[in-house]
Amino acid sequence: MRIEYLGRRIGLCSPFPLQESPFSWISTREGPRLRVFVKSYHSYRVFPGRRVIYSPPEKWYTYAAYGLRYMLARDYGGGFLLHAGAVSRGDGAILFVGRPGSGKTRAVRRALERGFRYMGEDMVELRDGRVFMHIPFTLKPSNYLREDSLKRICFVRYSPGAYPVVIRLSRGKAIPLILEQIFNLKRVFDRVGELEGMLEGVDVLLTMYSDFSEVEESCLY
């Protein structure tokens, strides 16, 4: 495990992309062993001008909780466990989907400051056409909403120095991108049609930003 600070808070992050499970069983000559994958500083992208890139867990057990939750999530057979931040004003949930460091938690934090209610920091459940809240890890929201309909999905991408781009995605284009961010895909892949149905009439945007206000402008309305 390697954590480097270099004057910034850089370290372990909560979400793990599909291909990068933090825990996996590997076969060795001595038998099966649990492999724990921990990202090093060099695997992170350090963006200039952003002071906090990832918030490392303060305690080792926070990280263990992330890992445990991830392992449990992978075998969950209920709804679609989506790697996303989510907020709502009670008129439909807005989801922020993106890779680690893309600004999901930041978007949720900004939205909470603007009066939105918390629904998820890096995971939400999509089930029966609705979005269900998931517990926060680093945020401490005072106002939350347990469930809501789905209103908008924003794929957020940080592109330093680039002009802001907002693209509206068709349902067909959005589905693969969403599937890539589902923790329990192994269990729910056969129900992709259900997910497609959920996206009926839902706004799906891809926002590439260099200034975070562009995310607020394009997603939080």
Next chain:
Amino acid sequence: MRLKEGLRLALTEEGYIIYDSQRERIIHLNLTSSYLLEMMMDGKPEDEIVESYSRDFGVSPDVARRDLEKFLLMMKREGLVED
């Protein structure tokens, strides 16, 4: 050549999505690749696929054959097919 065992498919309005659960990854095929995949799954011989593809997409047989070769190469490269 046939699809590797253990792959799961879902058909969406933009084409097939293949889920390789062993490697935990998703491959999204566009409409033409999805068409070729369906033909391949039906066990059609290459010549018949080329003929159908050429007819349905309005391209010459040479282009159709090249597209099929590209598709098969991609499927091999991604480890999605076995002989």
